[in-house]
Amino acid sequence: MSEMSKIVRTISNSLFPFIMIYGLYVIMHGHLTPGGGFQGGAVVASGCALMLVAYSSEWVFKKVKESNLSVLESIGAIGFISLAFLGIGVTFFYNFLVGSNLLFGEIPPAGPNTGNLNTAGLLPLMNLSVGLKVIAGLFAIVAVMAFVASRGMRKK
Amino acid sequence: MFTLETGSGFWNPIIWIGVIFIALLIAYVIRGFGRRDYKRDTEQTKPFLSGNVEPDKELVHLRAKNLYWGFKETLKGYYEILRKIHNGMVSDYVLWFVIIMCILFIVMGVL
């Protein structure tokens, strides 16, 4: 796959930050509004896929290496399991941050409310780590597939 | 302690090994009654192949595809059916799953 035209590249360049922001918002607001780690991660990964289409898989692999992506993915997964392990004093996956007045430690009022980001305990942190894993994993899948396909095309 | 009750009988490997050992002992004793006047590696111990020289054992070793030829030849019709069933197509594998599911539906009284 070669680079696409300058128009496409410029528009993708300007769209890319907005997609990123939106994806990160979906990850960060996962415990309040629809979304969460996977959905937001998929949005961010699709933003990366946009760059992949606009430029080329070779260009992308010059910027990020596949092995680094897999390390990032592992870090996300390890973060998730470590957060689950932190509650092992009580039970595995125990949400010890709730009501502790630490980070994300507030208890929201029951029923409809205005939404407080500083609630839900471990869930936002878990959303973050899942998001990290999904970004790295999905982007690696798309990028490697594009790379393999483009290499196959060049052979012909 | 070593006896496994199997419902209508029992199974004890230790006794089994003992029995086999005794049987081997008896066989050895019976072997002792045999004739001692034969000579090894003479014409006495070689198989008689219509006067031909016996070929080396390694040359007449049967290969895997020839083993059980008679069995396969007898069950040829059965194996033809099995060959047709195992045709290597993934869609047909899924079809078998659906067929079994339909049979189960009928037997369990859903359809």
Added chain:
Amino acid sequence: MVDIIDVLLTHGPALIIAVPLFGAFLTPLISRLNDKARNIFVIAVMGLTEFIVLLLAYDIFTTNGVHTYTFGSKQPLLTLPSGYLVPVRIIFEIDGLSIFMGIIAVTLALVASIYSWSFMRKEDGLDKYYTLLLLLTTGMLGMVSTGDMFNFFVFLEITSIASAALVAFRVNKGESQEAAFKYIVLSSIGALFVLFAVAILYGQYDALNIATLANRIRYTFLDKVALVLLVASLGMKAGIVPMHMWLPDAYGEAPASVTIAIVAATQASLYALIRMCFTLYGGITSVATIGWILIILAMASIFIGVTMALLQSDFKRMIAYAAVAEIGYMVLGIGVGLALLFSRTPYSVKAIQGGIFHIINDALDVGLLFLVAGAVFYATKERLLDRLGGLARNMRYSTIFFIIGALAVAGMPPMNGFASKLLIYESTYQVSPILAVVAILASILLLAVMVKIFHSAFMGPPLVKAADVPKTMLIAMAILAALIIFFGLFPNIVVENMVKPAADALINQATYISQVLGGV
């Protein structure tokens, strides 16, 4: 020291999936440092998991108890907080049968990781390989220990994805890709139908917990549909004829170390089938019909498996078809037990014991044979029996291990396969003598299959150059061989201490339910 053991026992059900999962994602990071460190790390993680599983098993088998674990609640045992009608959290419920299958899964995975040290040394991408192997272990342990239907579906999918990816590990071989594709297509369709059944049950009873569902189930029309979907799809994943076609492909083309892990995965699916029939639908008399169907399918598995095995010319494929026949024996024992579950005859209990005992025997025997097949492939780079010969001259230890495994698979006394098959024969004879006769005849044909392999690969003129395999592979085979001989010489110890509690846990549905719902 006692405190640590207590903590391990309390949190054991969570730790047996958490430890391999944690290890799985740490492996890519460690393998950036050093290959040897990674191998040691993986074996250590497997060993730790095995230790926890054995500790739990000791506790469960001696006290005949059930371990429950509620994820994320204030106490691990708090399955039903006051004011709740149904358990809302994910609950792990480990009884005798679960931990029995857990022992099989983790033992085979540990042996596979030891075996891979030398066997996979020359391959690329080993960090992914070990990650997938640990994920597969996690999936199997989760499948056998979960008490939640949807959670079970998730672990089923983890197992199928990990094992399909492992089957496809040798990416440059077209055949292994083909086998992996067939495997993933069939297992994902099967898993989707499991999910459909779970959704049907959820829609009717508003619960996902197996114990709650078993308590509430009324056997309506939709329950019948769910039962059929569960039996058909889990039966396919367990490789029952005529849904076995993926099995020889996947078993034959995967690397040997992967194959034995997939053997355990297949048996985990069989466990799920048993669990659904006996525990979820255990209170309904019509489930005995499923038992009769299982008996018919088991006879087909035994006969078709063994006759197809005679036809093969590929070492691993031949053992794979023999494994299909072995699955038939297990299903036969379970089917007889299920068909006669409500008559409570003593031999139905014996049949269930025979079936369960045969599960662990089959895992050891077939596992050992696959490892020997892998060793032959490692030494000669050849899998076709026609091109092999005279291996007994140079591969002495592997030959001995092959003889042990072959006799055990064929059910020759005094090996372990005989003890469990005897239990199955005697109880099926009570149902119908024809069944027992066919089963015994098929067992003789299995011996013929093993003789064919032994004759053409290990005897005769040496056609290929071979030297015996490295030590770690021999150690892995020796572990399985030692277990086979132990199980063969002392079947009663195993049956009394492991199989009987497992069978009792399976039959006593009320204990399983009251453990979660508190004596309802």
Added chain:
Amino acid sequence: MIYNIPFIAVVLLILVGLATVIFKKNLIKIVIGITIIESGVNLFLITLGYRENSVAPIYTFAPSTKMVLPVPQALALTSIVIGVAVMALMLSIGVRIYRSYKTLDVRKMRRLRE
């Protein structure tokens, strides 16, 4: 009747998916068939939790307290995530199969049989 339409759609989707897997001979179409079955099952899950005149189960600025059941949605979401992984794996294996067989036709993908 009107409330049964989603369930009829579920059964139809699953049957269409199965028919696609069984009768189409292209590897990619088989993968598509599996995703059709999966969407049928997901639709079933979502339909189970539906209540008339209710809102999505989000408490942030919720207009009324009558909400649809959130659990089936969580289940469907999990199943979608798993479906993505399965599809990625199947397509990657498909790429490798095309490399060595030079075809996507399952009728020619039969080196392993008998």
